[in-house]
Structure formats: C-alpha cells, structure tokens
Amino acid sequence: MPDQNASFAGPNQSVVVLGGGPGGYEAALVARRAGATVTVVERAGLGGAAVLTDVVPSKTLIATAEWLTIAESAPELGIRTGVAPVSPADGQRARRELVDLEAVNTRVLALAAAQSADIRARLEREGVTVVDGAGRLDGPGRVVASPSDGGPDVELDADIVLVATGATPRTLATAEPDGERILTWTQLYDLDELPERLIVVGSGVTGAEFAGAYLALGSDVVLVSSRDRVLPGEDEDAAELLEGVFRARGMTVMSRSRAASAERTADGVVVTLTDGRTVEGTHVLVAVGGVPNTAGIGLEEAGVRLTDSGHIAVDKVSRTSVRGVYAAGDCTGVLPLASVAATQGRVAMAHALGDAVAPLHLGNVAANIFTAPEIATVGYSEQRLRAQGSRYVTTTLPLARNPRAKMHGVRDGFVKLFAHPEAGVVLGGVVVGPRASELIFPVTLAVSHRLTVDDVSEAFTVYPSLTGTIGEAARVLHGQVQPR
Numbered sequence: 001m002p003d004q005n006a007s008f009a010g011p012n013q014s015v016v017v018l019g020g021g022p023g024g025y026e027a028a029l030v031a032r033r034a035g036a037t038v039t040v041v042e043r044a045g046l047g048g049a050a051v052l053t054d055v056v057p058s059k060t061l062i063a064t065a066e067w068l069t070i071a072e073s074a075p076e077l078g079i080r081t082g083v084a085p086v087s088p089a090d091g092q093r094a095r096r097e098l099v100d101l102e103a104v105n106t107r108v109l110a111l112a113a114a115q116s117a118d119i120r121a122r123l124e125r126e127g128v129t130v131v132d133g134a135g136r137l138d139g140p141g142r143v144v145a146s147p148s149d150g151g152p153d154v155e156l157d158a159d160i161v162l163v164a165t166g167a168t169p170r171t172l173a174t175a176e177p178d179g180e181r182i183l184t185w186t187q188l189y190d191l192d193e194l195p196e197r198l199i200v201v202g203s204g205v206t207g208a209e210f211a212g213a214y215l216a217l218g219s220d221v222v223l224v225s226s227r228d229r230v231l232p233g234e235d236e237d238a239a240e241l242l243e244g245v246f247r248a249r250g251m252t253v254m255s256r257s258r259a260a261s262a263e264r265t266a267d268g269v270v271v272t273l274t275d276g277r278t279v280e281g282t283h284v285l286v287a288v289g290g291v292p293n294t295a296g297i298g299l300e301e302a303g304v305r306l307t308d309s310g311h312i313a314v315d316k317v318s319r320t321s322v323r324g325v326y327a328a329g330d331c332t333g334v335l336p337l338a339s340v341a342a343t344q345g346r347v348a349m350a351h352a353l354g355d356a357v358a359p360l361h362l363g364n365v366a367a368n369i370f371t372a373p374e375i376a377t378v379g380y381s382e383q384r385l386r387a388q389g390s391r392y393v394t395t396t397l398p399l400a401r402n403p404r405a406k407m408h409g410v411r412d413g414f415v416k417l418f419a420h421p422e423a424g425v426v427l428g429g430v431v432v433g434p435r436a437s438e439l440i441f442p443v444t445l446a447v448s449h450r451l452t453v454d455d456v457s458e459a460f461t462v463y464p465s466l467t468g469t470i471g472e473a474a475r476v477l478h479g480q481v482q483p484r
Contacts, residue, residue: 020045204233215246
C-alpha cells in the first residue's frame with residue numbers, strides 16, 4: 001500500500017459513495033457534516049443488503065422464532081399452553097401449526113423497507129444526493145451512474161470515492177438457486193409456507209442462525225456441516241453447547257459431510273454428499289459464504305488492487321492502493337459485520353477529509369451469533385491466545401446457577417473471561433445465553449479500555465441480573481491473577 005499521508009481539505013470537497021449500505025451511508029453522513037458535497041449511488045435500496053436482504057430481515061425472522069423458543073419454558077413457569085408435546089417431533093408439528101410464514105415474511109419485508117426509507121429520509125435531510133442506480137469507476141476521480149429508471153448515465157466527478165458495494169451469497173454450480181426449492185438466504189422471504197423439511201448446507205454463522213430459526217418455527221431441519229462441529233471458527237465450548245442444544249431440540253446435524261450437489265425432485269429436493277449419501281427434503285438453503293461485489297465496476301482499470309478472493313485491499317483507515325479511493329464493508333473482506341462496515345466508512349471519510357481518526361482495531365469488535373442461545377464474543381479468543389502462545393488465565397461460569405436465569409427457566413449458557421495472569425487486564429470474553437448481544441457490552445468496555453478484572457468486579461451489578469455472572473467471573477479471576 002503506497003504512503004498517502006497527505007489528507008484532503010474537508011469542506012467544499014466532492015464525495016461519491018458507491019453503495020448505500022452501512023459503510024456507505026455512515027460515510028456519507030460524516031462527509032456531509034464535514035461540509036463536503038456528497039452523492040450516494042445505490043442500485044438496490046438504501047441500507048443495502050444489511051437492511052434489505054441480510055441483517056435486518058434475518059434478525060426479524062429470528063426474533064419471531066425466539067418467541068416460540070421462549071414458549072418451551074411455559075409449562076415450567078406454570079403457564080398452560082394447550083397440548084404439551086411429548087417428543088421433539090410433536091413439538092415441531094405443534095409449532096408448525098402456529099406459524100403463518102406468509103404473515104411473518106410480510107412483516108419482515110415491511111420492516112426492512114421501513115428501515116430503508118428511514119435511511120433515505122435521513123440522508124436527504126442531511127443534504128446528501130441519492131442516485132438510484134448502478135455505479136462504476138471511470139478512473140480514480142470519476143464515477144458513472146446508470147439510473148435504475150433507464151435514464152441516461154450520470155457522470156460524477158469526485159475528489160474522494162468510497163466503494164461500499166457489499167457482497168452477494170456464494171452459490172454452487174451444482175446447486176443453482178431457483179428461488180423456490182433451492183434457495184440462498186436472500187430468497188427465503190419469498191416463501192409463503194414453512195418448509196416441512198429444510199436442509200441447510202453450511203454450518204457457519206448464517207447457516208447456524210437460519211437452521212436454529214426454522215427449527216424453532218417448526219421445520220424439520222437437517223444441518224450439513226463439512227467440519228467436525230457447527231460454527232468451526234467460534235469458541236469451542238460455545239459451539240459444542242449450541243450443537244448439543246440443536247440436537248436436543250430435534251435437529252439432525254451431519255458433521256464431516258460435504259454437499260456435492262442439490263437437485264429438485266417432483267415435490268422437493270435431494271442433496272447428494274461427496275461420499276455418495278443423499279438427503280431428501282422439501283427445501284434446501286445454501287449458506288456457504290459470500291462473494292464481494294467488485295467485478296465489472298472499473299476497480300482494476302482505475303488501479304485499485306484486489307486480493308486473490310476478489311476483495312478490495314485496504315489499510316486500517318480504509319485506503320485502497322489508489323489515492324483518493326477508499327473502500328468499506330463486505331467488499332473489503334476485513335470482517336463481514338455491519339458494525340465493522342459502518343466504522344470503516346466513518347474512519348475512511350474522517351481520514352479523507354483531514355479529521356483526526358483512530359485506525360480500525362479489530363480486537364475491540366464485539367460480534368454476536370443470533371441463535372438460541374446467542375453467542376457473543378469480544379477481544380482475544382481462546383484459540384488465538386493458544387495459537388500465539390500467550391499466557392492467560394480464564395474462568396467459565398454457567399448461567400444455570402444465576403438466580404435471574406433460574407427465574408426465566410434458562411439452563412443453557414455461560415460466561416467465559418480471559419485475563420492477563422499478572423496485570424489482570426481483561427483480554428477477551430464469551431457470553432452464551434439469551435440476549436448475549438446485550439450482555440457482552442460490559443466485557444467490550446473492559447477490553448476496549450484495558451480494564452482489569454478488579455475494575456470489572458468492583459462495579460455494581462443489579463441483583464438479580466444475568467450481568468451478575470460477569471461480575472462473578474471477574475471476582476473468580478481476581479484469585480487467579482498473581483501480580484509480580
């Protein structure tokens with residue numbers, strides 16, 4: 001990456017943003033507030049895939065499924081719900097009868113559209129020009145936009161260009177999606193009936209989230225995993241717990257099984273594995289990662305360097321190899337999270353417009369997997385600490401003994417913290433449980449500000465609360481820290 005220490009004067013500069021997802025619209029807001037003239041070119045709708053086909057829709061669907069998961073505890077809490085299932089299969093049938101998937105998906109898409117409209121209104125209120133259409137670079141300082149309404153191309157000169165074009169689902173040549181039986185995660189919301197037997201190919205974050213959601217909604221789910229366990233890149237204890245929960249609820253998890261193809265049958269699909277076995281179902285979801293939207297938009301012609309995977313190579317302030325061209329979000333391959341995309345966009349614009357800015361630090365990024373239970377992480381993982389030979393102390397406390405968890409019938413989950421064995425600084429943490437995405441925040445603060453386990457343990461927690469287990473874990477680690 002060439003040295004580009006010289007910055008641009010913020011006011012009176014022209015900024016063009018390709019892509020209106022989190023990285024794009026957050027960058028646009030920063031640039032506009034700095035006094036720049038800003039244009040956003042977006043072909044699918046403001047908010048991008050994160051709002052229209054990915055994060056917002058999937059988490060809305062999962063929120064609906066969560067109600068049915070919570071209902072499992074109703075009899076234990078003294079609430080009569082009618083027929084009490086005597087087996088996982090009975091439970092699936094009972095749930096399936098309760099779910100109107102067409103109504104669920106109508107709500108999902110309506111919420112996504114409303115969020116997209118809110119983003120558009122905010123950008124326009126701030127003075128950002130929005131062009132509906134596809135954009136491409138015509139050299140480093142010019143963008144050509146082709147309007148969606150078929151009008152003539154619009155040429156936009158720019159002092160600064162931010163590319164935030166996102167990614168699309170990866171497909172398999174032997175399992176081409178048809179939008180009816182063979183699906184990507186963007187096509188699930190077109191279904192008007194719940195899949196009776198859903199085969200999910202891929203056990204990463206997306207596959208695990210949808211497998212868990214459709215299981216809760218009442219589908220019979222088969223999860224095909226090419227690895228030893230689900231969520232192979234996550235904390236081992238968390239992944240093992242989640243897989244056990246999946247199996248206990250009736251999901252079929254096929255480990256060390258790689259899908260070779262998927263084909264339609266008369267009334268469903270058949271997935272053929274590389275070892276010759278076949279799995280039959282009514283629908284199949286292919287969740288095997290994403291492909292960056294970087295082809296055919298003039299990047300290489302403008303001199304922007306791409307990685308072997310097709311992602312845009314950027315540094316920690318989101319600069320590309322070309323002066324004045326920045327990139328943010330899933331098209332960079334840095335970390336496929338909406339929060340990271342938004343931060344990249346803000347950092348890029350602040351740097352480009354001459355403001356003081358701290359480079360992106362991935363060690364402070366909190367991430368969450370929206371399964372039931374949720375899995376939230378921040379800071380160093382245990383796998384990384386081991387791999388780099390770091391010394392650390394750790395403790396894991398189950399949520400089952402937390403009084404608030406008992407009140408809600410929560411049995412599955414834990415809090416795990418890592419700390420430096422002498423300084424006591426919190427290095428990272430894992431929270432598995434309901435609303436782990438909310439519970440991880442105090443651990444994120446500790447990691448981001450290099451707090452010690454004593455700092456955490458001395459802070460008050462509400463009694464009873466699930467955060468009480470975080471404080472307890474810090475107190476346990478106090479006894480393991482041995483200052484020199």
